[in-house]
Amino acid sequence: MDSFLITDDYVELLLSDLLEQYGYDFTGYSRASLKRRISRLYSLDKLLSFAEFRYKVLNDQVYFKRFVEQLTVNVTEMFRDPSFFRTLREVVLPKLGTYPFIRIWLAGCSTGEEAYSISIILKELNLLHKSLIYATDLNPAVLEIAAQSMFAMSQMKQYSENYILSGGTDDFSKYYTASYSLAKFDDELKKKIIFSTHNLVSDHSFNEFQLILCRNVLIYFNRDLQHNVLDLFDESLEDLGYLALGSKETVEFSRVSSKYKRLKGEKIWRKVG
Known part of the structure; x- marks a missing residue:
């Protein structure tokens, strides 16, 4: 074997x-x-x-x-790479907060930890009521898990530390109730998340977004496919919107690179046209 x-x-x-x-x-x-x-x-x-x-x-x-x-399957955790989430909290989302409505696409959302992390930040910035997070994945099984909004209680200490490092100032435990070995996150956080299947390889753009996050998915693709997916994101992102990728991924050397300006420090680009 x-x-x-x-x-x-x-x-x-x-x-x-x-x-x-x-x-x-x-x-x-x-x-x-x-x-x-x-x-x-x-x-x-x-x-x-x-x-x-x-x-x-x-x-x-x-x-x-x-x-x-x-x-x-992608390994994920809440507020993974806290400095990335701090930049979302302090730079990106306040800018988008001036919009009447914020549409966010989280591509390759896996079991949903990132979607709930973003939902928490939006709530703390008082923007959740006018936001919608489209959380998509190729894999229907992980979406079923994500929609239950339950994560292992054993992870909460780590998630709480990540949350604080990302600029969170509340008591993290107020966002979930403990039930045996599971932490069930508040329904209010899930109300603004739409979980659905989307195949980055074959499916088309389905909306216009102000923020697209696709972290640590492109590393599994070859160069041609990476370029095609970046084209898809470019079609789906409105001018002055933001695109966030994983730590080993880049917009540089792609067909759309000339339209994007990178923010200092993080793998986040703004579409400047």
Whole structure:
């Protein structure tokens, strides 16, 4: 069951299966990352042969779902990279606060920690009532988790520290109620979040936004796909809007780079046209 059994050819076979059978296009994803994730799943599930593995992915809906989850899962936490959230709180959102309405797209929202973090900041800036956060992901399973607004109680100490480092001054625990091993976040925070599936590879722009966040998703894509996704974000972002990417991602060298000016310190760009 060693990972070397998953060869490059096997990876390509699985990718073409996914595209033909389900319309999921992973062909632009980084091969090294996909191979690691597929190999991990293969050894975890202790299947007898690659043929059996492939058969299950193609014919067993439940297993197919698990397969896509393993390929797309992103590790996340609330107020991850606190200095980034501090910049949102002190620079970006106050600027957008002068607008009559704020539309935010969080692409690749995973299990929703980032969406609730933004919702908390908007509430503290008294902007939540006139904001809408569209939180999208390719993976329907993580969206189901996100919509429950429940996270592990064991994470709260870390999240609370992140919150304070990001400029939060309230008692973080006022935003959730503890229920056994879970923290259930207030419904008020969720009211302004719309969770829905969106495939960055194949789906189009669906609104015009003032702020788009897509952090640590592009690193899984090859260069062509990164450029296509940045084009999609550019189409979806209004002039003077903000685009936020992950720490290893950039707008530079893309087709749209000339329209964007980077803020000091963070991977946030303003669209200056």
